[in-house]
Amino acid sequence: xxxxxxxxxLLILISPFIMSCVTTTDYTGLRNxxxxxxxxxxxxxxxxxAIKQQVIDYKTFLEKSPSRDAFExxxxxxxxxxxxxxxxxxxxxxxxxxxxxxxxxxxxxxKATQEEISQLKAEIxxxxxxxxxMKEKVALLSPAPKAAEQPSQPAAAPGQAxxxxxxxxxxxxxVTPFDVYQAALKKLEKGKIEEARADFQSFIKKYRDSDLVDxxxxxxxxSYYKEGSYExxxxxxxxxxxxxxxxxxxxxxxxKQAYAFLKLDDPNTAKVILNRLIKKYPKSKEAQLAKKKxxxxxxxxxxx
Numbered sequence: 001x002x003x004x005x006x007x008x009x010l011l012i013l014i015s016p017f018i019m020s021c022v023t024t025t026d027y028t029g030l031r032n033x034x035x036x037x038x039x040x041x042x043x044x045x046x047x048x049x050a051i052k053q054q055v056i057d058y059k060t061f062l063e064k065s066p067s068r069d070a071f072e073x074x075x076x077x078x079x080x081x082x083x084x085x086x087x088x089x090x091x092x093x094x095x096x097x098x099x100x101x102x103x104x105x106x107x108x109x110x111k112a113t114q115e116e117i118s119q120l121k122a123e124i125x126x127x128x129x130x131x132x133x134m135k136e137k138v139a140l141l142s143p144a145p146k147a148a149e150q151p152s153q154p155a156a157a158p159g160q161a162x163x164x165x166x167x168x169x170x171x172x173x174x175v176t177p178f179d180v181y182q183a184a185l186k187k188l189e190k191g192k193i194e195e196a197r198a199d200f201q202s203f204i205k206k207y208r209d210s211d212l213v214d215x216x217x218x219x220x221x222x223s224y225y226k227e228g229s230y231e232x233x234x235x236x237x238x239x240x241x242x243x244x245x246x247x248x249x250x251x252x253x254x255x256k257q258a259y260a261f262l263k264l265d266d267p268n269t270a271k272v273i274l275n276r277l278i279k280k281y282p283k284s285k286e287a288q289l290a291k292k293k294x295x296x297x298x299x300x301x302x303x304x
Contacts, residue, residue, distance in 0.1 A: 106303060113296055120292065127285075177207040181216060188219060188226075197223040214240060214247035221253065230260040251277060251286035258290070267297055 184199035200216040200223070207213065221236030237257040241250055254277040261270040274290040281287050 102302075106299070110299065113299055120289070177203070177210045177212060180207070181210075181212045184216070185219065188223060193223045193226055214244035214249055217244065218247075218249040218253055221256070225256060225260060228263075230263045233257075234260045251281045251284045254280075255286040255290060258293070271297065 180199070180203050184196050184203060187199060188196035197220055200220045203210075203216045204213050204220075217236065217240045221233050221240060224230075224233035224236055234257055237253040237260070240247065240253045241257075244250070254273055258270040258273040258277070261267075261273065271294065274294050277284075277290045278287045
């Protein structure tokens with residue numbers, strides 16, 4: 001229990017009067033009480049000094065420390081920063097999910113492309129078989145060589161031996177534009193590329209009015225493509241496209257022209273030609289092949 005300063009002073013002032021009224025024993029007890037109270041007073045003084053020092057230290061701390069507003073601002077900034085970190089983590093997770101989805105889709109597209117390639121190979125084999133069948137039909141429909149007419153010999157007189165007929169030389173088959181065309185085509189199929197090309201060029205000059213001129217021009221372009229001379233092939237395909245725009249070989253020429261640009265590492269020009277082919281001949285087989293090729297190019301672009 002703490003004793004106030006006024007109580008202690010009052011006790012000191014009245015102590016002489018008290019001492020005169022009390023016995024020695026009482027005085028001794030009062031003296032002890034006074035000493036005890038004095039000791040308590042001193043302790044309180046020390047405690048008061050310590051408290052004052054604490055107040056001074058606290059004021060100094062407050063003066064040196066940031067204000068409450070500044071503290072709140074720092075706290076709010078920290079909260080905002082934590083929110084931003086959480087948002088970034090969410091975005092990273094979403095990005096990872098998208099990457100996983102894209103990886104799955106790319107693998108799926110690659111598998112689908114491989115299946116399309118297998119299908120294309122099967123279609124090419126089917127086209128080759130159809131082409132061979134058409135060649136055989138054309139060969140059957142080709143006109144047979146006319147037998148040479150023999151002049152009538154007069155009948156032998158009775159009793160006179162008949163004079164043996166003089167046999168003419170073996171009748172020669174009349175060479176038609178179709179025969180020349182077929183001969184050149186066979187050379188190309190056998191790998192005699194330069195000879196075949198020269199024959200097709202000669203055919204175009206000699207039989208300008210033939211219905212097979214546009215076909216011959218197509219095979220000239222094909223001969224360059226087979227040799228790997230893709231620039232020359234592109235130019236010859238272009239001759240066919242521009243000079244014989246109504247030819248049924250134009251879609252094939254456009255498709256192979258696009259392939260040639262791809263061989264020259266020019267996918268942009270190839271895409272332009274493929275899209276033009278699809279737009280101009282949407283129902284052709286070449287247009288379907290062009291669509292598949294564009295899909296493959298798109299997958300390659302995503303993979304790179």
